[in-house]
Amino acid sequence: MSDNRLKQLMPARRKKPSLEIVIITFIFIALFVLGVMGAEITLARIFKGFDNIGNFLMRAFPPDFSKVNSVVKSVFETLQMAVVGTVFGVILSLPIALLGAKNTAPSKILANISRGIVIVSRTIPDLVFALIFVITVGLGSFAGILTIMIDTVGFCGRFFMERIEELDPGPIQALESTGASRFGVTAGAIMPMTFPSFVGTSLFALEKSIRGASVLGLVGAGGIGIELNTAMNLRRYDSALMIILVILIVVLIFEKVSRSLRERIM
């Protein structure tokens, strides 16, 4: 090949960015700069923040454990919300994932509907759902359960769908070739092959739900968050710190149990 031809074929040192990339980068930088300016981040405010957190900690220590009994009751309510919401969410995620995964979807319309449900559940923040459910079903744990259920559908639905799409098609074809029904293939091949991963994902979802359920009370959707919100509003920082510590202990214990369960299953 001639020298000139080789030089022509030689890749450029840098690729010229496309117009899309330039626009996206510009929007991103603009948002960042406007965000920093809008938040009025100044050194004076940062120092004042340190001062305030010092004040908070001084008033919070020692944590007030005198009302720990009522807080433990709320913690149980939070755990119940998390468990019930996650269980219903996982149960709903299974058919949604089967209808939405490319290799198991019975029709394109159903697949798009399922994927749409998962995208909406995932993209709208749980506090927004909580506010909606507080309006629709009233204050309390029921609104929290519904919020966690939707949040779980967004999380588990997506991961279940991806796991089903990654499956080795061989065993599925093997059962199809025996003359098995669609249900037979799903229950006989797809469910056993995906089971360990589904259990792992569901435990992750439960961890996430317990953390999420702890703050849902801030908007009136039940659980320990109500206690925390009340303590903060009344400036009872010692009670607030006790509640934060109780939440921390519960979440850590559950994460440990969940990790050991996942290690056994996977």
Next chain:
Amino acid sequence: MISIVAKDLKKVYGNDVVALSDINFEVKPGEKVMLLGHNGSGKSTLFKCLTGFERPTEGKVFIGDTDITSLKKNEFRNVRKQVGLVFQNFNLINNISVFQNVLYGALGGNQGFRKTLNAFASDEMRYKAMECLDRVSLAEFANRRADQLSGGQKQRVAIARTIMQEPEIILADEPVASLDPKVGREVMDLLWDVADERGLAVICILHQMDIVKEYGERIIALKDGKIVKDDLIENIEDSFFKELYELDKADESEVK
């Protein structure tokens, strides 16, 4: 027992990629056919057409008296259970027991899914599954998880699953390609014995010429989607096999 017949079969992908054309043959009960051909010759497409996983562009496939090319998607179940498939990669469900894998061979039956589960299956069905495992000499492995077995054992379990299915025809897609020669021969012996005992028609894709010559009765060779040889093995000269595979090498060197 029933035959499998391909009549004027043609498969075209897109507008102009002809994967199969002028495919005509009949494999009668008890007959064992080796299907040969290099990669891209159309063997896999032919298998898919024979099992209804792919619809031919033209022509017919008869499983017994049923023309499967005229069936609707939901009508395939009854035909599929008559055709046992044996795969190169065994296609067992790895994280369940060997016994449950064999029980799933009965999924095409009328008893429903629940009755194929170990916990709910009838005593007769459970005993039959044990007999199938015993037939492939793996009764003692019933409780093991499928992923704890060697390649040869997995293929024997897959054959036990096929026996459980009670097919009338067996299609085997490179059943020994993933196995060492000794174990491969054991699997071929088993497959042939099972077919002989039940008088089944067998079509087997193979690449190992020594095994083809040892076990083959009738050869169907494909090249570029067409049958270039359909004869009893005793009528086929060694030079034909050489030609088939030397052509392969020539093709590969062209690609390189």
